[in-house]
Each structure stands twice: as structure tokens, then as C-alpha cells.
Amino acid sequence: xxxxxxxxxxxxxxxxxxxxxxxxxxxxxxxxxxxxxxxxxxxxxxxxxxxxxxxxxxxxxxxxxxxxxxxxxxxxxxxxxxxxxxxxxxxxxxxxxxxxxxxxxxxxxxxxxxxxxxxxxxxxxxxxxxxxxxxxxxxxxxxxxxxxxxxxxxxxxxxxxxxxxxxxxxxxxxxxxxxxxxxxxxxxxxxxxxxxxxxxxxxxxxxxxxxxxxxxxxxxxxxxxxxxxxxxxxxxxxxxxxxxxxxxxxxxxxxxxxxxxxxxxxxxxxxxxxxxxxxxxxxxxxxxxxxxxxxxxxxxxxxxxxxxxxxxxxxxxxxxxxxxxxxxxxxxxxxxxxxxxxxxxxxxxxxxxxxxxxxxxxxxxxxxxxxxxxxxxxxxxxxxxxxxxxxx
Ligand code: PYR
Numbered sequence: 068x069x070x071x072x073x074x075x076x077x078x079x080x081x082x083x084x085x086x087x088x089x090x091x092x093x094x095x096x097x098x099x100x101x102x103x104x105x106x107x108x109x110x111x112x113x114x115x116x117x118x119x120x121x122x123x124x125x126x127x128x129x130x131x132x133x134x135x136x137x138x139x140x141x142x143x144x145x146x147x148x149x150x151x152x153x154x155x156x157x158x159x160x161x162x163x164x165x166x167x168x169x170x171x172x173x174x175x176x177x178x179x180x181x182x183x184x185x186x187x188x189x190x191x192x193x194x195x196x197x198x199x200x201x202x203x204x205x206x207x208x209x210x211x212x213x214x215x216x217x218x219x220x221x222x223x224x225x226x227x228x229x230x231x232x233x234x235x236x237x238x239x240x241x242x243x244x245x246x247x248x249x250x251x252x253x254x255x256x257x258x259x260x261x262x263x264x265x266x267x268x269x270x271x272x273x274x275x276x277x278x279x280x281x282x283x284x285x286x287x288x289x290x291x292x293x294x295x296x297x298x299x300x301x302x303x304x305x306x307x308x309x310x311x312x313x314x315x316x317x318x319x320x321x322x323x324x325x326x327x328x329x330x331x332x333x334x335x336x337x338x339x340x341x342x343x344x345x346x347x348x349x350x351x352x353x354x355x356x357x358x359x360x361x362x363x364x365x366x367x368x369x370x371x372x373x374x375x376x377x378x379x380x381x382x383x384x385x386x387x388x389x390x391x392x393x394x395x396x397x398x399x400x401x402x403x404x405x406x407x408x409x410x411x412x413x414x415x416x417x418x419x420x421x422x423x424x425x426x427x428x429x430x431x432x433x434x435x436x437x438x439x440x441x442x443x444x445x446x447x448x449x450x451x452x453x454x455x456x457x458x459x
Contacts, residue, residue, distance in 0.1 A: 088161055088403040093129070093136035096383055097156035099167030099177070100191070100376070104144030105270070108296040108325035109372045110169050113191060114139065116373030117166065119357075119364055120380035130387045130398055137380070142168045142177075149173035150180060157184045163387070163398075163406055164189060164414075166379040170295075171195035171243035178205045185404065187411040191379040192372055194319050195246035199432035204411050206432030208379050208421075210342040212247040212319055215439050217254035219316045219340035222441040222459055223289055224258065226338075227314060232263045234287035236278055236302065238294040238320075239267040247293040247318045255291070263287050268302070270295045275305045282311060293318040300329025307333040314338065322371050324453065332450040336443055339455060343374040343423045344440040346457035350424075357422040368454070369422070378421035382428075386413040 101110030140152035182202030190207030442455035
């Protein structure tokens with residue numbers, strides 16, 4: 068009985084909204100991305116983008132003169148890591164919002180925790196169907212693959228107009244990959260192409276002999292891959308090593324230069340649809356400025372995952388500034404619970420001029436973005452470094 072009473076008391080305490088908490092200064096914004104595991108191939112790029120945003124936005128005055136402080140929590144690559152990171156950021160670090168996690172697979176597990184804590188989540192790289200639907204406090208600035216991915220198929224058809232036979236491969240243990248492949252498979256049908264084989268794999272796989280044998284046996288002239296960076300890089304490498312000579316379209320999991328060392332020179336010519344391109348600077352001075360600052364800081368051009376993480380921090384900071392403007396009250400004078408609720412609303416109003424162009428967040432939390440790109444991987448002679456070269 069005594070144990071039950073103590074347990075009940077603990078539950079009641081934990082359930083109490085942190086009404087007494089004021090927003091700390093500098094204003095804490097959580098960054099829950101993968102800094103370890105294979106998913107860090109994306110996460111490291113996100114850390115770079117977020118850190119650059121913190122530095123530049125603070126140098127420009129932060130939120131009307133109040134600085135922000137990013138609080139980094141490593142989610143590693145799985146759901147448990149993301150849940151743990153979210154809990155720390157919400158309860159210990161008392162952040163005003165969480166930017167993260169890296170994978171949709173992690174978002175489906177961790178975002179409901181932030182939603183229950185009435186704390187806004189801004190997804191910087193969650194592109195599966197169903198992310199904003201997780202809850203009222205869940206939004207994203209990463210365009211869903213339903214809008215982005217089909218562009219790469221259209222580009223493949225431009226390169227090879229007699230294209231017909233498509234092999235589809237996807238990681239069945241990953242929510243984003245399973246979602247993206249349905250988008251690809253629908254688009255393949257709509258574009259009048261024929262799916263000649265569908266092959267599944269795991270994100271932890273390193274040997275793709277079975278899948279490649281099936282692709283070669285099906286006589287495909289286009290291969291479409293939905294996976295993460297390490298697995299997809301190995302798959303591309305083994306397709307080429309075993310003699311596949313046709314076109315390859317990669318989904319968002321192949322959208323990282325950190326994949327280049329995995330497939331090396333054999334990454335050449337893979338087509339990838341993108342929500343950001345460092346090459347698209349002509350019409351967007353914000354991107355020009357960002358790309359130059361990134362290059363100066365890291366001695367390399369920004370990848371999509373970096374640009375989206377930068378944009379996520381920018382969007383949160385601008386939404387905070389809007390709250391001050393509209394209420395005439397400084398962020399530090401808010402109670403945390405009130406600020407989190409106000410921020411969720413503010414995020415969903417107005418537009419943001421980011422490195423990805425002008426974006427906004429619908430009341431549902433879905434991003435609204437206009438410009439998308441397709442790039443081709445071009446490797447350098449060193450076989451380790453390369454670039455996504457804009458083709459459309
Ligand atoms: C996702 O997990 O949603 C990615 O796009 C990588």
C-alpha cells in the first residue's frame with residue numbers, strides 16, 4: 068500500500084505542469100539529432116547547420132537582443148535514443164522547442180512525448196508521410212518525399228527517354244524508407260513505367276548480393292533506392308561491382324556527402340531529388356549568404372541536412388521574435404508552459420526566408436515549400452569526396 072501511495076505521488080508530481088518555470092536565458096532550444104551510430108552520417112551535418120545558425124543568429128542579436136543557446140542531446144540512431152534525448156530536453160533542460168529527431172522512424176516514437184508535454188517539435192529531416200499528424204505540437208520544415216522524390220524519376224526519363232523497366236529497393240525496417248518507396252512506386256505507375264522487381268533489405272545489411280542478383284535478373288534499366296546512407300551506399304557499390312550499368316535514383320537517404328566514402332567512385336551519376344541545393348543561389352540571397360558562411364566555417368559546401376537544420380533554428384528564432392513583437396513582452400518574462408504554447412502558434416504564422424527559399428508552416432504543422440531540385444553525384448578523382456551537381 069505504502070509503495071502504491073509513493074508511486075502515485077511520484078506520478079502526480081511528474082504530471083504537474085512546470086508552471087513555476089520561467090524561460091531561461093539564454094533561451095534554450097533543444098537539438099535532438101544523431102551524433103553517434105550510422106545515422107550520424109546525417110546527424111553530423113545537422114549539428115554543423117544548427118551550430119552555424121546559433122552563431123550567426125546570436126551575432127545578429129538573437130531574439131531582439133536576448134541570445135539563444137542550443138542544447139544538444141545525442142539521439143543515436145534508434146527510437147530509444149530519441150525518446151531519452153527528448154525526455155532530457157523537456158524535463159531537465161526545459162527547452163522552449165525541440166528540433167529533431169533525425170529519422171522519421173525516431174519521430175514516430177519520440178514526438179508524442181513532446182506533444183504530451185505541449186512543447187513544439189520542428190522536424191528538420193523527417194520526410195515520411197504522417198509526421199505532422201502525430202500531434203498538435205508536431206511540425207516540420209523538411210518537405211515530405213511525396214512532394215520531392217518523383218522529380219528524380221522525371222529527370223531519369225529525361226536522360227533516358229526509352230526508360231521502361233524499374234527495380235525498386237527499400238529498407239523495410241525504416242519508416243521513412245517504407246514511406247518513400249510507396250511514393251516512388253506510385254510515381255513509377257503514373258509516369259507509365261513498369262516495376263519489374265521490388266526488393267527489401269535492412270538498414271543494418273552490408274551484403275546485397277541477393278537483391279542485386281534479382282535486379283540483374285529482372286533486366287532493369289532504372290534502380291530506385293529508399294534506404295539510409297550506409298546501407299544505400301553499399302547497395303550502390305555492389306550494384307556497380309556486380310555489373311549493373313543502368314541509371315540509379317536515390318531517395319533522401321542518399322542525400323548526404325557522408326555517403327560518398329561508402330560507394331566511392333561508384334557513387335557517380337546517382338540522381339537525387341533535393342529540398343535544398345547549394346547551387347541554387349541566384350534567386351535567393353539568403354542561400355548565397357548561408358552557403359558562403361558554411362563554406363568559410365567548415366571548408367566545404369552545405370548539404371541538405373545542414374541547410375534544413377540551419378533553417379529549423381532560424382524559424383524557431385523568428386517565431387520567438389514574433390511573439391515579443393505581438394505581445395510586447397520579453398521571452399524571459401514568460402512562464403515556460405505559456406511560451407511553449409505561444410511558440411507553437413507563432414511557428415505556424417507568417418513566412419520564413421530560409422536557405423531553402425521561402426517556407427511556411429501550415430496550421431497542421433506541414434511545411435509549405437516551393438522550390439525543389441534534382442542533383443547528380445559527381446565524385447572527385449580521390450574517390451572519397453564529390454558533390455551533388457544541380458541538374459534541374
Ligand atoms: C527521414 O527519416 O524522414 C529521412 O528523410 C531520412
